Amino acid sequence: MTTIEVVQGDITTVEVDAIVNAANSGLLGGGGVDGAIHRAGGPEILAECRQLRATTLQDGLPAGQAVATTAGRLPARWVIHTVGPVYSASDDRSATLRSAYTASLAVAADLGAQSVAFPLISSGVYGWPADDAVRQAVGAVRESDSGIPRVLFVAFDARMASLLRGEVG
Ligand code: ADP
Numbered sequence: 597m598t599t600i601e602v603v604q605g606d607i608t609t610v611e612v613d614a615i616v617n618a619a620n621s622g623l624l625g626g627g628g629v630d631g632a633i634h635r636a637g638g639p640e641i642l643a644e645c646r647q648l649r650a651t652t653l654q655d656g657l658p659a660g661q662a663v664a665t666t667a668g669r670l671p672a673r674w675v676i677h678t679v680g681p682v683y684s685a686s687d688d689r690s691a692t693l694r695s696a697y698t699a700s701l702a703v704a705a706d707l708g709a710q711s712v713a714f715p716l717i718s719s720g721v722y723g724w725p726a727d728d729a730v731r732q733a734v735g736a737v738r739e740s741d742s743g744i745p746r747v748l749f750v751a752f753d754a755r756m757a758s759l760l761r762g763e764v765g
Contacts, residue, residue, distance in 0.1 A: 597745075598737065598738075598740075598742070598743075598744055598745065598746070598747050599745065599746050599747070600734065600737060600738070600747050600748075600749070600764050601746070601747070601748045601749070601764075602748070602749050602751060602757060602760040602761050602764055603748055603749070603750055603751070603757075604750075604751045604752075604753070604754060604756075604757040605750060605751075605752075606632065606750075606752070607629060607632070607633070607713055607714075607715050607750040607752075608632055608633055608635075608636035608637070608670055609636075609671070610671070610672070610713045610748060610750055611671045611672070612672055612709075612711035612712060612713045612746070612748060613672060613673050613674065613704070613707075613708075613709035613710055613711045613712065614664070614667075614672055614673065614674040614675070614676050614704045614707065614709040614711070614712045614713070615633070615667065615670065615672045615674075615675055615676070615712075615713045615714075615750075616662075616675075616676045616677075616678055616700045616712065616713065616714045616715065616717070617629060617630055617633045617675050617676065617677045617678070617715075618630060618678065618679075618680055618696075618715050618716075618717045618718065618720070618722075619657065619677040619678065619679055620679060621656035621657050621658065621659065621679050622649075622656050623645040623648060623649055623653065623656060623657055623663075623677060624642065624645060624646065624649065625642060625645075626721075627720075627721060628720040628721055629715045629720070629752075633670070633675060636669065636670060637667055637668035637669055637670045637675065638668040638669045639668070640666050640668040640669075641665055641666060641667070641668045641675055644665035644666055645665060645677070648663060648665070657677060657678075657679050658679065659679045659680065659681045659689075659692050659696070660678075660679070660681070660691075660692040660693075660695035660696050660699060661678065661679065661695070661696075661699050662676050662677065662678040662696065662699040662700040662702070662703045663676070663677050663678075663703065664676045664677070664703050664704075664707060665677065672713070673707075673709070674704075674707055674709065676700045676703050676704055676712070678696040678697075678699060678700045678717065679696065680692070680693055680696045680717035680718030680722055680724070681693055681696075681718060681722065681724075682718070682722045682723065683718060683722055683723040683724040683725070690728075690732050693717065693718055693724065693729070693732045693733075693736075694732055694735065694736035694739075695736075696717050696718075696736075697714065697717065697732075697733060697736035697737055697740065698736055698739075698740045698742070700712070700714070701737070701740050701742035701744055701747075702740075702742060704742065704744055705742045705743055705744055709744060710744065710745050710746060711744070711745070711746040711747075711748070712744055712746070712747050712748070713747075713748040713749075713750050714733065714737075714747065714748070714749055714750065715749075715750055715752070716729050716730065716733060716749065716751065716752075716756055716760075717729070717733065719756070726755070726756060726759055727759055730756070730759045730760050730762075730763045731763060733749065733760075733763075734749070734760070734763045734764055749764070
């Protein structure tokens with residue numbers, strides 16, 4: 597059984613085994629939560645991402661998949677980088693969005709993580725409407741059979757926190 601919690605704040609400060617990064621396919625940093633994680637975690641994270649791009653992920657990380665690196669200076673032990681889909685009103689990409697959550701949980705379980713914190717993937721620059729992003733996120737975590745005991749959703753603002761609390765119940 598997985599316990600789901602909602603907290604409001606900055607995911608880089610959360611004390612869990614693994615935090616998830618809403619990265620882009622290039623894995624070499626970006627804006628939003630990605631930028632915040634690299635800034636707070638320091639250059640070790642980027643160095644490992646570059647290493648991955650030079651070896652196993654030469655074409656980048658596809659949307660819906662996940663990969664782990666060190667967390668550098670962050671309180672977490674690992675950063676799990678995943679890529680959400682860019683929102684499209686005409687093309688239903690929700691399976692890929694849900695896969696970003698379940699693939700991250702699978703990577704976390706392989707590492708032996710007991711606690712994982714997620715930002716709301718695709719809900720920023722990638723444009724996913726917040727209410728549906730919340731539904732997909734909570735649904736995906738509930739349906740996954742990762743066995744991770746504790747999952748936190750970290751909302752950056754009060755509106756997102758309240759949507760998440762409404763969905764988690
Ligand atoms: P995406 O490209 O997947 O949309 P973004 O980083 O633009 O990713 O946004 C994803 C979500 O992360 C947004 O809801 C944004 O408000 C939130 N966010 C941005 N910075 C942080 C942070 N430091 N901690 C937690 N959430 C954050």
